[in-house]
Each structure stands twice: as C-alpha cells, then as structure tokens.
Amino acid sequence: MKPPYDITPLILKLVSSISEKIGEVNANYLDKQSPTLRKQNKIRTIHSSLQIEGNTLSEEQITALIENKKVIGPQKDILEVLNAINVYEHLEDFVSTSEKSFLKAHQLLLKGLVIDAGKYRTKGVRIVKGSKVAHIAPPAQNLPFLMKDLFAYLKKDEEIILIKSCVFHYEMEFIHPFIDGNGRMGRLWQTVILMQKYPVFEFLPFETLISKTQADYYNALAQSDKAGKSTLFIEYMLGVIDNSLAEMLNYNNRVLTEKDRIAYFIKSAPKQFTRKDYMNVFKAISSATASRDLKKAVEFGLIKKQGSNNQTLYVLV
Template structure:
C-alpha cells in the first residue's frame, strides 16, 4: 500500500532544482570528496543528528572519539557518539531496501542505550511535548506489518528516489517502530536510500541544516500528522536537501575545486599522463588552470614531472594512490 502524499508544484520545482544541482556536482567531480572533507562532513552529520536528540558533545569531542582519544563527558552521550561512528563509518554495508539491514543499523546505533536495540517495540508509545501529547504512535501490534508495507513501497514503487526517501523518513517517525532512536534512524535511512542512487549523499551533511531548523522540522512532522499525509514533510526535506547541495557547490567552487580535480584524476588515470590527458578529463578548464593544478599536485608530491616543454609528462607517485 502506497503511503499517502500529494505531488505539489513546490515538490516538482524542488526536484528540478535538486536534479540540476546533482548534475553540477557530478559534472565538477565533487562526488569524489577528499578523505579529509569526508571525515569533516561525517563529524558534522553525527554531531547534528545527535544534537537534535539532546547529545551535548561538541564536534571537537566527536573528532577525538573518532581518533580513539579519551573524552570526558556524560557516559550516555559518549556511547551515542561511539555507536553513531560505527554506523556512519560503514554506510555502504547497509542496503536501503533490506528490513534486516535497517534493524541491524538500529541495533548498532542504540546498543547500550535501550534494552532491546534492533527490535520493534512491544508496547504503546506517545510523544509528549510540554503538557500535550504531540503524537500517539500506531499500536505496537501493527508495527511489523506497517514496516513491511513501508519496505515494500521502497522496493516496488516507481516513485523517484528523492520522494521515496522523504516518505520513508516521515513514515518511520509516524510509525515510531522502536522505543527510542526513531529520529536518528529515520534520518540515517534517508541518507542510505539517497546515497545508493546519488553517491554525493554519503558525505552531504544535510542533517546540519535540519539541526539549524529544528522548529520547522518538527512543525512539518506535526502538520503532516494532522493532514494525514506526508506532503508538508516532503516539501520541508526537499528544501533542506536543495539548500545543502547549494551550500556544497558554493563551498567547493570557492575553495576545493582544484584539489578535487587532482584527486579525482589520480583515481582514474594510468600511471603516466600528460597535461593534454588531464585536460581531456576536465574539458572546461584552461591550459593555465591545468598547469596550475599539475604544479600543485607536484608540490604535494602526488606526482613527479619529467621532461620539458611538449615532451613533459607526469608519473603518479605510488604512495599517493
């Protein structure tokens, strides 16, 4: 059964904008981030997703934990971060349409935090905000069937992935399949759904923007609950994705395009190459820019230059690959 939602003009415009930005990301080879930037964005994602849930650790403390350094802080917060690190360092091991994979991710993420991580709840739950009950989740007996239907939609629907990822995120929050950790697993699984189709989402920290717009995030969930469909939430999430991609493009175009070109080329090139070979890959750059890129790579000892003038060629240093 297809979850209820409508395709609005806002959704169509956002999908067009996102598709154009993903095209630009691919055209500029920004889907091949440097290891340093991947690490930075992973830290931002973990920090933002857990901060939404009340975690108090800073990005610096999360960095220290990734580097196996000792950190002083609440034991629960440290456990949350260590669990999240295990999940986000192994994103490619999870399969978006596999319910067992989904349960495994929750088990890793919530280990040591709740009694039965990776198991659907066996009791009724409600979400209370202030003095009011904001959401009453479906009866626990319905959860396995609702989640099975949701995964069937994910597998078999011919809806575009951008929309399916938003729908899955919302429905996970609505069904509330676990006693705890539903928010973080919903955001994580949207990332996994998207990155299987678009590799850029492996390191795009759109959760940072969700963290900055928490009021809008929870308001869109609430409005979707009241309307009985996920349309408002889809619009909100697509706006977040669109803005996050825009920020990625602006940041990379300003400061990282040179090194991204170099790193991408070194991954796909044969051991020896010429400037012409380099320019055949990056057809929109000038001779001067290509020469500057190759000088930078030489200075970084990623490649070695040999020969002179028209007979100049470059060799990739073995330790740079």
C-alpha cells in the same frame, strides 16, 4: 497500502531543482571528493543528527573519537557517537528495502544504550511536548504489519526515489517503531535510500541543515500528523536536500586562489602526479595556470619536481 500524500507544484519544482543539481554534482564534483572532505562531512552529519537528540559532544570531540583518541564527556554521549561512527562508516552495507537491514542498523546505532536495540517496541508510546501530548504512536501490536507495509511501498511503488525517501522518513517517525532512536533512524534511513541511487548522498550532510532548522523539522512532522498525510513534510525535506546540494555546489564553484587550489589538491593527491592529474581536478584552469600553481607549490616546499618537459613528475614532500 500506499501512504497518503499529495504531489504539489512545490514538490515537482523541488524534484526538478534537485535532479538538476545532482546532475551538476555528478559531472563536476563527485570525482573531487577528497578523503578529508568526506571525513569532515561525516563528522558534520553525525554531530548534527545527534545534536538534534540532545547529544553534547562537539565536532572536535567527534573528530577525536574517529581518530581513536580519548574524549572527556558524558559516557552516554560518547557511546552514541561511537555507535554512529560505526554505522556511518558502513552505510554501503545496508540495503534500503530490507527490513532486516533496517533493524540491524538500529541495533548498531543503539548498542549499549537501550535493552531492545534492533527490536520493535512492545508497549505504547506517547510523545509529550511541554505539558501536551503531541503524538500517540500506533499500538505495539500493529508495528509488524505497519513496517512490512512501509517496506513494501519502498520495494514496489513506482514513485521517484526522492519522494519515497521523504515518505519513508515521515511514516517511520509517525509509526515510531522503537522505544528510542526513531529520529536518528528516520534521518539515517533516508540517507541509505537516497545513496543507493545517488552516491553523492553518502557524503552530503543534509542533516546539518535539519539541525539548523530544527523547529521547522518538528513543525513539518506535526503539521503532517494533523493533515493525516506527509505532503508538508515532503516539501520541507526536499527543500532541505535542495539547499544542501546548493551549498555543496557553491563551495565547489567558489573562486579559488592558487593557494586554495594547491591546499585542496594536496589533501588527496597521490604520492606522484603530473600536471595533467592536477588539471583533471581543476578543469577550468589553463595549462599555464596549472604550471604556475605547481611551481609555487615547489617554492613552498610542498612538492618536489622531477624530470622536465613531458617527463615531468611531481612528488609530495
């Protein structure tokens, strides 16, 4: 059965805006993603998602764990981060429409943190906010067919993927299939759903904006619960995705100085490269500007120049 929601003018406007931005990102940005920037975005995503759940580790500590360095902190928080690092490093291995893959992701994400990692809960759950019961999840015996219905919607419905990813996120949160880790799984699986059509979502840290608008995130979930459909949550999440893409494009389109360009290029440059390679990254600059940049990089001692004229090669120091 198709989950209930309405397609509002705001949803249509946001879908159009996101589609335009994805096109711009694919044309101008995707090929410029340096390993360093991808790593930074992964760190931001892990930090933001776990921070929402109360994890206390900083981005610096998460960086240290990625680099296999020792970190002092609560053992539970460290294990949460190590598990998340493992999952986010293997995002491409998950299949968005596979329930088996979904359960495997939960097993990896919650390994060593809960007894039933990778398994649906077997008892009832109430979510309490303050002194009030905010949400009563469906009975445990209903979970198998509720989740099968949800994955059937992912596989068969003709709705566009941007909307389907939001619907899945909300419905999974409503069903609350696990004893723990539901929030993490909702955000993770929305990323998995989106990136299998739009690769940019592998390193778009939209969870950072969710973290910054956490009250709005929970309010959108609560208001959708009250309304009995996910419309408001879809509007919220599409707004977050649209703003995240805008931030990415603003970063990419900012006015760069020669030092900015040189520093950015060197982070992901091959050992040897030509002026043409440099201009392929910064398509808006002239050949004269590229030559001046590379001359400065030689003067700074960052690269060495070999050969002359059309045979010129540059080598990283």
